[in-house]
Amino acid sequence: MYFWTFLLVFPLLADAFDEEEEENCPYGVCSAAPPRNLTIAPFGSGLCTGDDVIIEHILHDYNKLELPGGGHVKVSVEIWVQEVSKIIEITSEFELDIYVTERWTDPALAYAHLNPCKSNMSVDGRTILEKIWNPHACFVNSKLANIHSSPFKNIFLQIYSNGSIWYNYRIKLTGPCSNTLRTFPIDQQRCMLFYESFTHNHDQVEMEWIDTVPPITIMKGNITLPDYVLVDFSASTELRLYPPGIFNELIATFTFQRLYGFYILQVYVPAYISVFISWVSFYLGAEQVPSRTTVGVNSLLALTLTALASYASSAPQG
The missing domain is CATH 2.70.170.10 (Neurotransmitter-gated ion-channel ligand-binding domain)
Structure with a gap:
């Protein structure tokens, strides 16, 4: 009776051992992990503390x-x-x-x-x-x-x-x-x-x-x-x-x-040019009123438009 019982139980035990071996040896390659030192290793023992x-x-x-x-x-x-x-x-x-x-x-x-x-x-x-x-x-x-x-x-x-x-x-x-x-x-x-x-x-x-x-x-x-x-x-x-x-x-x-290079080119240089052009009116004769008025108004308008156009892109912003 014990013999027949052994024959019935042995295959189950063999399958359990095979499954455990597969878990410890993935892909058929087994590697023995070194034992961890869970205590303070004394000096001169050849071990060290983790x-x-x-x-x-x-x-x-x-x-x-x-x-x-x-x-x-x-x-x-x-x-x-x-x-x-x-x-x-x-x-x-x-x-x-x-x-x-x-x-x-x-x-x-x-x-x-x-x-x-x-x-x-x-x-x-x-x-x-x-x-x-x-x-x-x-x-x-x-x-x-x-x-x-x-x-x-x-x-x-x-x-x-x-x-x-x-x-x-x-x-x-x-x-x-x-x-x-x-x-x-x-x-x-x-x-x-x-x-x-x-x-x-x-x-x-x-x-x-x-x-x-x-x-x-x-x-x-x-x-x-x-x-x-x-x-x-x-x-x-x-x-x-x-x-x-x-x-x-x-x-x-x-x-x-x-x-400051951008500010010089986009703000200061156009402003200086507009001011220099406005000075042309001083070299015109006193009798040339329409010409002097045109130069003055155009210079002022150009200066204003330059300041408004450059403010959004060149003035300090966040």
Whole structure:
């Protein structure tokens, strides 16, 4: 009886083993995966600790409300300008896409003692950043700011074995410009961005420009718009007094020079020609009233039509 039962059950077991083998060996190619090290690997064992184990270990009992190192954290900032989209003169603002990099050290996130497989870890910035301390810095004078989210949130977070944090994100923002037209069309636009910690004053967090490389980098080499060209940019620092205390503020200044060739040819040259033609009436005799009237009226009419025609296309617009 056991023999007949074995004969009935054996084909079913064989089919089950064949299905499991097909799942583990797709396309008939089998590869033995190395066993994962789910614990802290001791030094000298020939093994190393994986990133997931390290992340779980350093975030265990981590307090993100505690200032790293007991306070007065130094945060180095760097800006890469990817593109300046436009300058809107009516509202005195400009739009640009930039990369912002922040660097600081958090001793509580150091993991060199855990025998890591590598000296730095690239982690999911969207989730890990909410679990660790960060300076909560932003552009306090921006009118609009959004982190790019196509095809995902453009946030990069890297943790080094000594506790150094490298945080980078790509943002599109709109900032203010100082718009004066007294020297139009040979004027300049000066646009400034103020970057500071929104939740920590100078005693807790010291914001500073990075000093190992230029703090502001133009990724394209030069930026030219239809009406402007970027001629200068600079980085500076100052202390700003608010009711909660003194805050450390980083200032990025961009200076744009107007391209005035179009305005000279389309506005100023026709206007000068009309004025010169009107002077012809002074060389006509006093008795030639119809000729002098015709020259004067035509010059005035030409000047008026030139000004009206060129206003819509050449005057400052948004």
